[in-house]
Every structure is written in C-alpha cells, then in structure tokens.
Amino acid sequence: MTDLRCPAAHPEDPTPCVGPVAVTVLDAVNAGCNGCEHHGARLLASIEGGRVYPLPDAPAGAAIRTFTAAGSLRPFPWRTETQDAAPSLTNIADKLR
Template identity: 65%
Template sequence: MARCPAALPTDHTPCVGPAAVTVLDADNAGADGCELHAARLLAALDRGHVLAPTHASAGAAHRVFKAAAPQDVRLHRLADALVSSPATPS
C-alpha cells in the first residue's frame, strides 16, 4: 500500500487515513499527508505550517498542528510571534 507524500523516509508506520492536510515548509514547498505523517513532518520542519484543503474534515489542520509540537513549544512560538510582530504605523 502506498503511503502519503508527507511520510518521512525513516518513518515506516502506515497512514491513518487519506491525505487530510498539506504541510508547507518555509519556502512554501508542500506535501499532502494523513494526519499522523503530516504532524510528524510538521514537527521536523523549522517554520513549517499546515493548511487544510476544502475537502478536509473539520479541525484536521488544528489537530495536526497540536500533535506536531509539545504545548510548551507552541506557547514559546506564540510568545515570539507576539513580541516580534511589526509595529503598526502611526
């Protein structure tokens, strides 16, 4: 059985369903994947993000994002984004 494009070469686990989201790297190169492999790929990327196509089940991108990083890492990224956000012009 073929695995989704988001499955890392070192990850031999089977897919947990059809391709549900697209994982994009910092250069916007992407791979479609099941929720399991998409979460693992997202966790391996620096500055990656996840998008849900219109046919995705409700909450798929959110579940992948939550599974990709431990809670403390997500909070640090949120804090960094808030601190480093550009100032609004006066």
C-alpha cells in the same frame, strides 16, 4: 489507505498512514507536501517555520489536530536514540519540493 503511503510519509518512517490525505504542510519558503494527519504532524515537527493547512475536502479540524500533534513530537520522531542524531535533511527538503 492501501499499501501506499501518503506523500508526507518519510521513507525512514515505518508508521502507516492514519486516515485520508487531509492536510498540506508548507515549509518556510512555501515548499509543500500533502499528507494524512499523522504523517503531516511528523513532518511539521521536523521542519522549521512550517505551517499546516487543510485540503478542501479535509475532515473538520484536520489542520488543528495536525498542528497540535506536531507540538507534542520531537523532530524526526521515527529515529531512535541509537540511530544517527542527524537524519538526512535532504530527504525532508526533497519531499517538500
């Protein structure tokens, strides 16, 4: 990717994208957002009732890798313990719309 990050990258998350936009993350009410596997996993770990699906041109196994990675992450992994424990859920919800 260039200097632009995928749509799933939260504004507070400083990490770069890893690979192409390959998955769609949906929340419990089917609001969705496309992203790279890295940011898709971080988003999936931060929402309740989320699901992940590969995009049609995704590399084989992209959704499984994203789902597996999300399972090893805490919600809002870009937040440190010294930061506010409750990041803006509005930003996450807005990203999924």
